[in-house]
Amino acid sequence: MRLLSSAGLLLPLTALTAALTDTPFLGFPSPWLSPDPNDVEWQTAYDKAVAFVSQLTLTEKVNLTTGTGWEADRCIGKTGSVPRLNFEGFCLMDGPLGVRYVDKASAFPAGMNAAATFSKRLIRARGEAMGEEFRGKGIDVQLGPVAGALGRTPQGGRNWEGFSPDPYLTGVAIAETIKGIQSRGVIACAKHYILNEQEHFRGSIDVRIDDRTMHELYLWPFADAVRAGVGSVMCSYNKVNGTYACENEWAVNYLLKNELGFRGFVMSDWGAQHTTLGSALSGLDMSMPGDIMGPPNSPQPPYGSHWGGALTQAVLKGEVPQWRLDDMVTRIMTAYFRINPTIIPPNSSRPKPNFSAWTQNTTGPLYKASNRTWTTINEHINVQSNHSHLIREIAAKSTVILKNTGILPLPLSLDSIAVIGNDAQDPPNGPNACPERACITGTVAMGYGSGTTDFPYLISPATALSHRCRQSNITFLNTTSNWDLPTARAVAADSSLAIVFAAATSGENFVSIDGNAGDRNNLTLWDNGDELIKAVAEVNNNTIVVLHTSGPVVIDYAHRHPNISGIIWAGFPGQESGNGLVDVLFGDVYPQGRTPFTWGSTLQSYGVELMTVAADPRNPTQEFPEGVFIDYRHFLTPGKGREGDVTYAFGHGLGYTTFEYGLLAVGREGVWPGYGAAEGRTDAAPVVGEEVEGDEVERWGPPGGWEGWRIPRYVYPWVNTTVFNSENGTAKAPAIGDFPPEARDGGAQGLLPAGGKEGGNGGLYDVLFWVSVDVKNTGEVEGVEVVQLYVSLGGPSNPSIVLRGFEDVAIKPNETKTVKFELTRRDISNWNTDTQNWEITDHEKMVFLGSSAMDLRVNSTLEIGQRIVQPGSGKP
Template structure:
């Protein structure tokens, strides 16, 4: 952190050190710490390639030897150099494996350090309200509890290697095209029960920083919203780290500093000289600047005094074998088997020739081209993975551009794989042209180009050409397996009867093709579970307008909405088949002190070893206030050999069962009979009840 003295060893010494540093700094030096610097020039020099270098995003004072915050993005890997590309965040959400996410976070922390970064934006925990959201792939799913657990694992993993993690985007950011203008209205219950708990979960786990969102909440931009940044984040949650804006349009008024924004990124377009002047003229109190700098310095010094787990962080650690192996593990665990009539796993002795259809089968397609883009040293496509496993001669390829060729390939094969889904053109961060973000001039917002990519999806269905390809494959009367590459739910109604098996494979990272081949042929047993609900009809989801100026978020979305309305999904939240079957029994629950303790027995009644994601839901009495029928409050993975029984145990804090009372602006635990659910999905559970 400093080049003069070692970091302070105790909390008292740390605060004394911060006070001493602030006493030596002028107002302009302090304000300089409250913004990024050099971003526009760097982007110009780097031909607008995002992540070509670390970005200075606040902090630092050369005169006093203080190191700045050097930022890298990276929900699916470090967005620098040629880093390991993991499956996208949504795919990792489907693993329901917090330990795996912790290890991936540690790998990202190592690769960030090895590439000159000490500040990471990899933890995206915005709630998936509607599957059309373009950046759904960057988050973990639709359930707040699941988001909190997985995000905390990622963030604490990153911080293991003394890289400061930030959680984003605070708050209620789940639309892309309208993100710079939309006003999201939410009442107190929706805000505190649905859209904020996962942020608090991560901060309680020790995540040290928060990035604000672009949108407005209840009429005010998040980057200058005193309710969010001070009343909730500081006063109620007692967060003591620093808060920074998203890039370029993250704050509009100098009063954002008074509201609780500590750093404007990536340049001082609003703070800087304007903030100095506001302090000098009495419009902003001097303590506001001191407070922001104290938060920044305290956080940096706290990390600087910790010992590094590794002796050095050299370039050889970037995309090293251990991290590539971790990417493969994640790709194996994330795939969700949606349907299977027994066609899968394919057998090598019976499938001598495999038709692999679809342009996406041969495309390096790891996710969108926005700020989360990773440029790995290689990408194994589905086609490459299968040819590596089966041999070049055994794999036939055609795509939707020539249906006759596709029919011929299917007719000549013993089985057919159709790879479908999307690319960065159909969904992802909404980018007008390349990521300019002001690099070609010094604007108040991103520079524009007439060719947008990404953004919110226009449709929840597959492109018509891909549907035609599936139907052409089905004409062969050969077994048809459909793999879906996407960031969230895809409707399947118009073609699902043409397929014998459907696999949600997501944007599966640099080793995705390797994992897919292993899953199809049974070398690996599918174990992913849906982190979102797939409906039968787009009308079953909440209202979504990707060009909205204003929208209301209420308590209901995903599985809680469908269950409330008595609508059966096509595939429930938590759904995922296996190549074996699991039997649940002996569900037991009791109140023990300040928690509910739950256990359930799970037996593998098939003939292959496999993982099962066991889920625990709780339903409140819902007499004092309407509540969801059930809400996820625990999940764990069990690896079970054939005929082996394992016990899944959960300890659920009573505090997590409370509801927000708008009358008192506090939390209430309702007394009465609670329903306990445990099973393999939100719709397949054993149930019991307890008195709380």
């Protein structure tokens, strides 16, 4: 009997079972959609979906759940269609910072840069602009944004695709991005669910995690994504407590669909599905890319897919209940109608794909894998609009000034500027010369792998600085090599100011740079960057360091160096990289960027390890012994981090003026509403449309003449009667007896205590406290202060502080503004593994406000029943 993916789950199961009397078998069955008349928007979409699905045949339903195969159509992922109803299959495309593999689309700043703005407005605007571009290309689903990897280890290859190792910041950012994308009629896909925290062993690693860490850290931002109404979630490659994520009944059924109330559809990462029955019964709704992605020319199992005809067969045999298939399709169509509420019938006003993901030639094969049907496949539609302005604004406002001794902003009276380093330069063969951006020949403006896109153009720092120097009559000097240190010294010594550029990138593990297989091997700068910085600083006492990196690097030596007057982190700023940087350097744009991660003084200071070697490489197992203590939660908690381990704190960033924090007020938000466990039962699982019978096998075979027009390697939904009657009709499928009866139980189910609404129990989002603070600009220029609110949850098992609010506020000189925050029940709660619910513990709760996690200006205690708490100051 399977229980919560069996081995490794650290839960008090006796107490858990007692708390879940209405859910006798944890994780089964897969929750289905039920009506919710109290949510008009969702209910309307659900009703439309049911009406549409009720018209579909068995094989048409399977078609919408199964991809047609890798390179089998024009998109990275494409489901089958319903030609009878003139409904085109769904087109899915990477990625989290723009449309991958197309021309005439924008290259946006990376997710970590969006987070570094600490601006909800800019994060939302970025989502809206990306949504417009995906929609303009005829794409239904954008494969992004990213909350996994969250950023457990600073070396994580795909951390830059997401936002921050802080779950609160990532939660806000993913929610705002989703709202922006979906407001433009494109389904957002939150990924990679869940614990996909490194690229080494990503397809086999078994992550063992305890329940509390899962809830308070890694699941937290996905709850925000669900609450934002995200239409789809992509499950990840790794295992969770013994079972692959895409067929993990605890992760998908129990946590995502039941506790978090997710109403959209779960798709597999490409090749992350491993079985027919296990994935279907454990909550997967869409198989991507549809075929089984083995080595080239490897033998394909029956049907060439875990689903397609294999899923049709499983339904006919009773191995997958029809209600489960119906729920898959209803979820897909509900997500579609929810973000396209005016589309009736479902194909009207819906743009079709006008590109091919496999070539930018105008003509080519519509079905690349089989080289069939040559036609016009790229219409070269320009979807960039005026998004370059937003990209430049985010590039500037995500730029973080880590160190400034007074040299910034740069004066126009400078005599000369020397720009030094490969990372400042135009890529010699163009910005897209390296496939998947897997090189560092020239400036780095995004990471590498499937999270990339093609640059329509790339403004390098050298180009932008050269242009600005010409405008201001400043002599511009430039040297490109990171290894020719004598020339670098000579050029730097000859200039009144030297700006040295260095980079460290990362990405996905199907490509590698200098032995960095996705994850970074260390936290040093690449391409001799550290030595270049030291060489320049030896000879020029006005040295500025600019870093394009996928996360923190060890830069403590530069922080302490007396000749290094400024250190700037520019991250991965996208196509307007150089322009955004110059805007900040010369003070045209106020630098509001704040680092979304901590800069440790050594790799070891982070207290976590990247797993690069496994005792059993075929079945590697990884524990997360640090629990909730990652990034600043580790560094700032006594007994975890050590004094001197932090070079730059989480949330740190310098500006061009100063701010003073004044009156702090804390109060209760009226009368606290009571919080109770969710109660009640769902409806029974509905069968939508015609109920099929298992003895109708011939009815669901391929149509007559099929062999004459069949597309090789294309995944079809029809049953093969020979396979149907054999013993191995479904690929790698566990036997029907491997699952408990509860896995197929379509009867009414009880709600989980922490569930009931999208994002979890609705009471979690009741506002319990308001917090306000007066902030005054005491400098001479208008500036933006990023006011950050941290909470101490108290008790020995909690971090010293956790982020629970932020606002970016523009304030004029000598002006004071009052900045107000709201704290919800969720914000001040911990997860109780016994009751499987959130609770406010008896430990003292405090709030701290300031400019970073290590620059906390005022604080106060949160007192239940006390109306106002007077201001205080200090640190936790």
